Every structure is written in C-alpha cells, then in structure tokens.
Amino acid sequence: MVESWDFWVTVFLGLLIVQYLKQLWSSRNYPPGPFQLPLIGGILRIGTGISHNILIKLAEEYGKIYTLWLGHRPLVVVSGFEAVKEVLVDHSDDFAGRPVAAFIKIALGKSAAAGILFSSGDTWKQHRRFGLVTLRKMGMGRKLMETQIEMEAKYLVESFACTKGQPFDPILPITNAVSNVICALAFGYRFSAEDEVFKQKLESVDYVTKYATSVSAVLYETFPWLMQRLPGSHQKLFDIFKKENSFAMGEIEKHREQQNKYEPQDIIDFYLLQMEKSKNDPTSTYSDDNLANFLNELFIAGTETSATSLQWALLLMVSYPDIQDKVYKEIEEVLGSSESFSYQDHKKLPYTNAVIHEILRARYILFLGLPRECVKDVTIRGFHIPKGTFIISDLRSVLLDPEHWETPEKFNPHHFLDKDGNFIAGEEFLPFGAGARICLGDQLAKIEIFLFFTHLLRIFKFQLPEGVKALNKEPMLGFTLHPHPYKICAIPRSTST
Structure with a gap:
C-alpha cells in the first residue's frame, strides 16, 4: 500500500514538473515579468506588500510592457502614456475583446458575456451603440439631463445643510445622490434615502467593488475549479448577483406591462422598443438577459465611479483650503447671483475646471481597469502578443507619468492651466480610457462631477472638525480606491441662500 502511494505521488510530482516546464517554455516569447512559480504563477509577488501603485513599481523593474502570470494564464500589463496610447488608440480594434472572469462566468452563466462591460463582438457593438444613442435621446449634453442632476444636487445640499456645521461623514449622501441619477435614467424614478431596497442595492455595490481585489477574487481566477466548491466571500457575491438580476428582471416586466402607454421615458423603455424593432433581425443580440446585465452594470459602474471621485473632491478641498477659496471666488465672480447654471459654464471657470481635472488625475479611482483581450496576433514594441492574451492598460501609470506631468505625485491644478x-x-489625461472601449458614461460623469462640485462649493465652506489637524490622503486598496473614512464640517457661506 505504501509503495502504491509513493508511486502515485511520484507520478503527480512528475506531471506537475512537466506542466511547469511547458509553461516556462511557452512564456519565453512574452514580455518579462515576475518569476512564475508552479500552480500560482506570479501572484505571490503581487500579494506581498501590495499597494495601489504596485503596477507602476513593477513597470519600473520590468519595463513598460511586462507579464504577470495568474496561475498558467498570462496577463500583459502596459504602462506609461506612450505604450498605453499605442494599445488603446493605435491598435484599438486589435485589443477590443473583453475576457470574462471565471467568477462572472459562474455567477451569470449564459449571460456572462451580456451587456457592455463583459461582452465582445456583435453583443458589445450593438449595446454600445444603443447606449450612446439612447443617452443622447435622453438629453446627454443638453439641459434635460442636467435638470435631473441639478435636482439631486439640491437634495444633496439640503442633506449637508441639515448637519448645521457639525462634523459628518459625506460618503452616504454623496452616494445616494449619484446613484439616484442612475436610477432615474435606468428605471424612470428615484429612491428615498430610507428605502430598504435602495440601501440593499448600495450595499451590493460596495461589496462587489471590495471583493474585486480581494485575495478570494485572485484565488478564484487562479483556481476556479477549487474555489467554486469552497465557502467564502465569493459565495455571498453569488447571492448578490442573483438578487440584482431578479430586481432588474422585475423592473423589465413592470415596464413591459406599461409599454405603449406613453413615450419612452427611461433606458428600459428605449431598450424594449429596440427589442420590438429588432425581433425579426437574426443578428440581433437584444434580450431580457442582456438588458438586465446592462442595467446592473450601469448601476454599479455609474454609482461607484462618480461618487468616489466626489468623496475625494471634498477631502482634497478640506486638505487644501487655499485652493477651495480660489474655486469659490471664481464661481462667485463668474456666476454671481445666478440661481441656475449648466455644464457649459465650465468653459467660463478655468480654475474650477482645472481643479476637477486634477482631482480625477491625482486621485484616479481604479486600482486597475477591466482587462481587454487581443483578438488577433499583434506585435507591440517588439513583443509578440498572441491572440487571446489578456491585456491591462495601467491608466494610473499614465496619469502619474513623470514624463508628462510636472509634479505627478502632488495635487497641483496648474497641470491644467497655461501661464495665462x-x-x-x-491627450495624456485618460481617466476614462481611450479608443473603441472608452467609458460609455464619461460625459455623464463629467457633468455630474462638475454640477455637484460647484453646487456644494458655492453654498458651503468645507473645513476640518475642531481638533483634527489633517485627513488621510492615501487611498484604501480595492477595485475602486476610496479615501479612508473621514468627517468634515459644511459651514454655510454668508452669501448663500
């Protein structure tokens, strides 16, 4: 019995060594990177001393294009403005594919490659076109869209005013306001902050973004066959996906029952109308499953990104009161007593516009962007990238590239101002990406951040609570890089109404 056991252990180790040698041989033509170990690849290097700038540090060691191995799977990382531009712009179509994470494949099943974020080919092309056209129809870039955002901005101002200048955490009211913009677009209505369904949806967003860079997530991508059978945080995430999908399907059915009773009012209405128009088209990818995924992606991505940027905005204004004062002074001088203003006013407010852009640059909110997939063999900077390879464009490295920013590590609005x-x-300002898969909601995010930011700074002076000398300006590690929890005081300005 002992001899039999020794035999099978020897066979297993032999197969493992053979597989490992084959992996090393197949990796010889890939860009250099951290040494890959059997089974786990190079993830051990990432897991030791991980920080939000780990990818930039690896680029300093291995070059602008390097390879990380997740188990047996190569992940090519592109760093710095020139290299990223070459991938996202010069070879935009070559890297337009989107790999689907192992967890997403299990959680969503046949719908894993639906919607926009995780789809490729015809599904992606049709849904991206639908998204762009529909947002324009709903008023993107026009006063109709801004009216909804302005309404939420006023609710947010009221929420801040209720604190009566006492220390408070602004994260929840900011998230509520941004999320309700998305809800109005997607479902045709907003939630009250006390609504239990709304609270649960926001908790789901928070859990999803925290999970994305957890140890559990990395292990799931490396050993999906094992993790699927083990308990852990990923099991809770399965439940979240089911609940969110069920909510989306319920909304779709409600809208279908009321279809044709009125003109399209929200994204679900427009999508159902598109499904009807395309029902005889054999190439159509419009379906309830795709719509549900589209809605969930819109809610999660649209809420998390803008809300996190606004959280950073207030933290930085408190940390740099001289910059906050300059913003307020410019707003008052340009807008005066006008009660209403629009996104187009950003052209009249160069300093305020520069500050907002610097917030997006200096506190870029994503640890890493969603990977792309090479749809054909490509040569980039002398490296052969085979078809099917996963690519990460490190936009953080672009926004902190010392070759293009005077003081990349400092918060400096003058990065966006000329001498006059x-x-x-x-073109090196790329917080929303570039090329064919540039963020669908980039224009919406710009409008939201500008209107929320200017409304708040016009009405309040933000300052530290008594006895607090400084706030932590380092981000918390996650898929989105949140500030550490903080409290500030919103002091009504004497000239505000």
Whole structure:
C-alpha cells in the first residue's frame, strides 16, 4: 500500500514538473515579468506588500510592457502614456475583446458575456451603440439631463445643510445622490434615502467593488475549479448577483406591462422598443438577459465611479483650503447671483475646471481597469502578443507619468492651466480610457462631477472638525480606491441662500 502511494505521488510530482516546464517554455516569447512559480504563477509577488501603485513599481523593474502570470494564464500589463496610447488608440480594434472572469462566468452563466462591460463582438457593438444613442435621446449634453442632476444636487445640499456645521461623514449622501441619477435614467424614478431596497442595492455595490481585489477574487481566477466548491466571500457575491438580476428582471416586466402607454421615458423603455424593432433581425443580440446585465452594470459602474471621485473632491478641498477659496471666488465672480447654471459654464471657470481635472488625475479611482483581450496576433514594441492574451492598460501609470506631468505625485491644478490661467488638457489625461472601449458614461460623469462640485462649493465652506489637524490622503486598496473614512464640517457661506 505504501509503495502504491509513493508511486502515485511520484507520478503527480512528475506531471506537475512537466506542466511547469511547458509553461516556462511557452512564456519565453512574452514580455518579462515576475518569476512564475508552479500552480500560482506570479501572484505571490503581487500579494506581498501590495499597494495601489504596485503596477507602476513593477513597470519600473520590468519595463513598460511586462507579464504577470495568474496561475498558467498570462496577463500583459502596459504602462506609461506612450505604450498605453499605442494599445488603446493605435491598435484599438486589435485589443477590443473583453475576457470574462471565471467568477462572472459562474455567477451569470449564459449571460456572462451580456451587456457592455463583459461582452465582445456583435453583443458589445450593438449595446454600445444603443447606449450612446439612447443617452443622447435622453438629453446627454443638453439641459434635460442636467435638470435631473441639478435636482439631486439640491437634495444633496439640503442633506449637508441639515448637519448645521457639525462634523459628518459625506460618503452616504454623496452616494445616494449619484446613484439616484442612475436610477432615474435606468428605471424612470428615484429612491428615498430610507428605502430598504435602495440601501440593499448600495450595499451590493460596495461589496462587489471590495471583493474585486480581494485575495478570494485572485484565488478564484487562479483556481476556479477549487474555489467554486469552497465557502467564502465569493459565495455571498453569488447571492448578490442573483438578487440584482431578479430586481432588474422585475423592473423589465413592470415596464413591459406599461409599454405603449406613453413615450419612452427611461433606458428600459428605449431598450424594449429596440427589442420590438429588432425581433425579426437574426443578428440581433437584444434580450431580457442582456438588458438586465446592462442595467446592473450601469448601476454599479455609474454609482461607484462618480461618487468616489466626489468623496475625494471634498477631502482634497478640506486638505487644501487655499485652493477651495480660489474655486469659490471664481464661481462667485463668474456666476454671481445666478440661481441656475449648466455644464457649459465650465468653459467660463478655468480654475474650477482645472481643479476637477486634477482631482480625477491625482486621485484616479481604479486600482486597475477591466482587462481587454487581443483578438488577433499583434506585435507591440517588439513583443509578440498572441491572440487571446489578456491585456491591462495601467491608466494610473499614465496619469502619474513623470514624463508628462510636472509634479505627478502632488495635487497641483496648474497641470491644467497655461501661464495665462487658461484651461488646457492634453491627450495624456485618460481617466476614462481611450479608443473603441472608452467609458460609455464619461460625459455623464463629467457633468455630474462638475454640477455637484460647484453646487456644494458655492453654498458651503468645507473645513476640518475642531481638533483634527489633517485627513488621510492615501487611498484604501480595492477595485475602486476610496479615501479612508473621514468627517468634515459644511459651514454655510454668508452669501448663500
């Protein structure tokens, strides 16, 4: 019995060594990177001393293009403005594919490659086109869209005013306001902050974004066959996906029952109308499953990104009161007693516009962007990238590239101002990505951040609570890089109404 056991152990180790040698041989043509170990690849290097700038540090060691191995799977990381631009812009179509994470495949099943974020090919092309056209129809870039955002901005101002200048945490009211913009677009109505369904949806967003960079997530991508059978945080995430999908399907059915009773009012209405128009088209990818995924992606991505940027905005204004004062002074001088203003007013407010852009640059909110997939063999900077390879474009490295920013590690609005104080933004400003898969909601995010930011700074002076000398300006590690929890005081300005 002992001899039999020794035999099978020897066979297993032999197969493991053979597989490992084959992996090393197949990796010889990939860009260099951290040494890959059997089974786990190079993830041990990431897991030791991980920080939000770990990818930049690896680029300093291995070059602008390097390879991380997740088990046996190569992940090519592209760093710095020139290399990222070459991938996202010059070879945009070559890297337009989207790999689907192992967890997503299990959680969503046949719908894993639905919607926009995780889809490729015809599904992605049709849904991206639908998203762009529908947002324009609903008023993107026009006063109709801004009216909804302005209404939420006023609710947010009221929420801040209720604190009566006492220390408070602004994260929840900011998240509620941003999320309700998305709800109005997607479902045609907003939630009250006390609504239990709304609270649960926001908790789901928070859990999903925290899980994405957890040890459990990395292990799931490396050993999906094992993790699927083990308990852990990923099991809770399965339940969240089911609940969110059930909610979306319920909304779709409600809208279908009322279809044709009125003109399309929200994204679900427009999508159902598109399904009806395309029902005889054999190439159509419009379906209830795709719509449910589209809605969930919109809610999660649309809430988390803008809300996190606004959290950073207030933290930085408290940390740099001189900059906050300059923003307020410019708003007052330009807008005066006008009760209403629009996104187009950003052209009249160069310093305020520069500050907002610097917030998005200096506190870029994503640890890493969603990977892309090479749809054909491509050569980038002398490296052969085979078809099917996963690519990460490190946008953080672009926004902190010392070759393109005077003081990349410092919060400095003058990065976006010329010597005469006019606003400028070069092509190296890429917080929303670039190329064919640039963020669908980039324009919505810009409008939201500008209107929320200017409304708040016009009405309140933000300052530290008594006895607090400084706030922590380092981010918390996660898929989105939140600030550490903080409290501030919103002091009504004497000139505000």
